[in-house]
Amino acid sequence: MAVIKIQRPKLRFGEKIYLTALCKGFFLTLRHAVKSLMGKSMGAKDLASSGLGVTMQYPEQNWDAQLPAYYRGAPALVTDEQGRERCVACQLCEFICPPKAIKITPGEIPSADPWAKVEKRPAAFAIDMIRCIYCGMCEEVCPEQAIFLRKDYVILGTSRKEMVHDKQKLYAIGGVRTGLVNKWNELK
Amino acid sequence: MLLFLLLIKIVALTFCVVLPLVPVSVYFERRFCAVIQDRVGPNRVGIPLTLFGFKKDCGILGIGGLIQPIADGIKLFLKEDFTPNHVRKAFYWLAPALTVAPALITACVIPFGTPITLFGHTEKLVIADLDIGPLFIFAIASITVYGITIAGWSSNSKFPFMGGVRSTAQMISYEIALGLSIIPVLLYFGDLNLSHIVQQQADHGWLLLPLWGHDASHPLTEKLLFWFPAAIAFLIFTVSIFAETNRMPFDFPECETELVGGYHTEYSSMKFAMFFMGEYAAMVIGSALVVTVFLGGWSLGFGTDSWISNLSLGGFGYGGLIHLAIFIAKVVAFILFFILVRWTIPRFRYDQLMKLGWVIFFEAALVNVFLAALIVAAPHLQGTIISLGALLLLIVTAAIIWVAQVSEAKPNNLRA
Numbered sequence: 001m002a003v004i005k006i007q008r009p010k011l012r013f014g015e016k017i018y019l020t021a022l023c024k025g026f027f028l029t030l031r032h033a034v035k036s037l038m039g040k041s042m043g044a045k046d047l048a049s050s051g052l053g054v055t056m057q058y059p060e061q062n063w064d065a066q067l068p069a070y071y072r073g074a075p076a077l078v079t080d081e082q083g084r085e086r087c088v089a090c091q092l093c094e095f096i097c098p099p100k101a102i103k104i105t106p107g108e109i110p111s112a113d114p115w116a117k118v119e120k121r122p123a124a125f126a127i128d129m130i131r132c133i134y135c136g137m138c139e140e141v142c143p144e145q146a147i148f149l150r151k152d153y154v155i156l157g158t159s160r161k162e163m164v165h166d167k168q169k170l171y172a173i174g175g176v177r178t179g180l181v182n183k184w185n186e187l188k
Numbered sequence: 189m190l191l192f193l194l195l196i197k198i199v200a201l202t203f204c205v206v207l208p209l210v211p212v213s214v215y216f217e218r219r220f221c222a223v224i225q226d227r228v229g230p231n232r233v234g235i236p237l238t239l240f241g242f243k244k245d246c247g248i249l250g251i252g253g254l255i256q257p258i259a260d261g262i263k264l265f266l267k268e269d270f271t272p273n274h275v276r277k278a279f280y281w282l283a284p285a286l287t288v289a290p291a292l293i294t295a296c297v298i299p300f301g302t303p304i305t306l307f308g309h310t311e312k313l314v315i316a317d318l319d320i321g322p323l324f325i326f327a328i329a330s331i332t333v334y335g336i337t338i339a340g341w342s343s344n345s346k347f348p349f350m351g352g353v354r355s356t357a358q359m360i361s362y363e364i365a366l367g368l369s370i371i372p373v374l375l376y377f378g379d380l381n382l383s384h385i386v387q388q389q390a391d392h393g394w395l396l397l398p399l400w401g402h403d404a405s406h407p408l409t410e411k412l413l414f415w416f417p418a419a420i421a422f423l424i425f426t427v428s429i430f431a432e433t434n435r436m437p438f439d440f441p442e443c444e445t446e447l448v449g450g451y452h453t454e455y456s457s458m459k460f461a462m463f464f465m466g467e468y469a470a471m472v473i474g475s476a477l478v479v480t481v482f483l484g485g486w487s488l489g490f491g492t493d494s495w496i497s498n499l500s501l502g503g504f505g506y507g508g509l510i511h512l513a514i515f516i517a518k519v520v521a522f523i524l525f526f527i528l529v530r531w532t533i534p535r536f537r538y539d540q541l542m543k544l545g546w547v548i549f550f551e552a553a554l555v556n557v558f559l560a561a562l563i564v565a566a567p568h569l570q571g572t573i574i575s576l577g578a579l580l581l582l583i584v585t586a587a588i589i590w591v592a593q594v595s596e597a598k599p600n601n602l603r604a
Binding site for chain 1 (some may be wrong): 220222223224225226227228231528529531532533
């Protein structure tokens with residue numbers, strides 16, 4: 001590769017004595033500051049700014065409306081339109097979970113239950129949200145379409161215990177999800 | 189009684205005027221730089237009145253974050269004050285005090301306003317009305333560099349040491365330009381007392397805005413003619429003040445990219461905060477000095493000052509307080525300029541700083557002294573002597589420019 005010699009730009013006298021360049025710089029910065037104050041910074045609209053710079057001020061404003069469909073928030077269990085809890089306590093998600101955040105205690109479905117043929121459901125299901133890394137592997141591995149990553153990202157607690165989502169909480173976050181494959185239904 | 193009054197004045201002016209300007213300038217710095225960078229800055233900290241049973245937290249003037257400097261101060265007080273094992277303890281403890289104290293001492297010769305009259309007693313709004321104002325400030329302010337150098341040396345660690353050494357070199361190269369640049373101003377006013385300098389500016393127009401108060405001894409033409417050396421002096425003086433206060437673009441003692449944290453790398457907690465405070469206090473005093481000498485100090489200008497200073501309400505001459513407010517407004521405006529400069533101009537290279545100090549500003553200040561002397565003396569001299577002096581000045585200037593350019597010329601390469 002040949003050496004390319006680049007000519008330094010020839011400076012005019014005004015640029016050489018530096019003062020005019022300085023003043024230009026001041027006005028540039030000031031203009032930028034005024035723009036920023038009026039909420040007209042570049043990209044302020046796309047970033048849904050608060051009107052000062054490009055910053056969205058979090059607790060008052062949030063990004064929820066702009067969250068993409070593939071956003072990976074808190075993992076949660078879902079029930080379907082028949083009111084059946086989808087999880088069959090196969091524990092695949094527990095085994096694949098990279099940070100070992102999921103803990104499942106399988107339980108039996110009593111024979112009196114209309115869904116007795118499913119045989120198993122979780123007696124307890126806990127996800128430690130301090131450990132969870134939101135990788136989505138649980139969702140990917142689940143053969144029953146029972147666990148999904150939702151868009152919740154505000155997960156708060158004042159103790160480690162509070163940060164563990166138990167079964168009840170997981171179903172509360174997950175809610176009812178329709179349009180899933182109901183493979184346990186009777187064939188018609 | 190007199191001592192008591194003096195004590196009140198010291199406490200009121202130093203601790204209620206100058207010191208509060210430090211957190212205010214920190215707040216302005218953070219908000220202004222945030223705005224420049226399209227951010228928001230600290231806008232949340234208010235007075236937590238809800239802790240005391242009130243319904244709402246208080247944000248002053250509807251602007252949050254005004255309490256941020258106080259929160260920062262509390263944080264710094266509560267931090268662990270860690271003294272590393274390898275430092276030279278006595279100097280390590282002395283250094284922060286040596287940085288803050290001079291900056292606050294210099295406040296004593298700054299005239300903050302016209303006298304206040306209360307209960308028939310008139311009190312000047314200046315702590316010590318010295319007849320050697322600027323000299324006193326230069327003498328005390330240069331002690332600040334001892335603080336920084338001692339901090340760098342006593343930390344007994346290489347980066348702080350480099351910071352300390354740099355600050356010494358920087359101080360040497362700028363002190364001369366700083367001192368020389370103000371000489372034309374002193375020549376013009378014929379007085380070293382800052383109060384008198386401001387009074388003259390109030391009566392006959394600011395040094396950089398001489399548009400009112402013309403009379404026989406202060407003709408407009410002479411004032412306009414003196415505007416040029418005054419402007420040069422202002423430029424050199426301002427830049428030197430930037431260097432003196434270790435602000436961008438001359439913050440070599442603490443440039444993060446090269447020296448980790450600079451001279452205060454080994455400091456923590458309130459000792460670090462004192463360096464921080466010292467820097468900002470120096471900035472406040474520097475702006476106060478520039479405003480006092482070049483921009484009319486406490487005067488509002490256009491001949492309104494005698495009216496303001498005579499304002500009184502039932503024996504309470506409150507004109508001085510208005511002048512105080514005007515002065516503080518000017519100082520804050522200049523501090524904003526300081527901040528604008530910091531977030532506009534990138535840091536100089538070290539040799540560029542030395543060259544600027546020794547080769548350009550020193551010579552420019554020197555020539556400026558002669559130019560100012562010629563203009564001040566011109567009305568008393570004959571035409572031939574004036575033109576002779578001007579010719580001489582031209583020759584000297586040309587010679588200096590020529591020398592500067594020759595010293596700049598690259599040496600010829602022996603091998604092509």
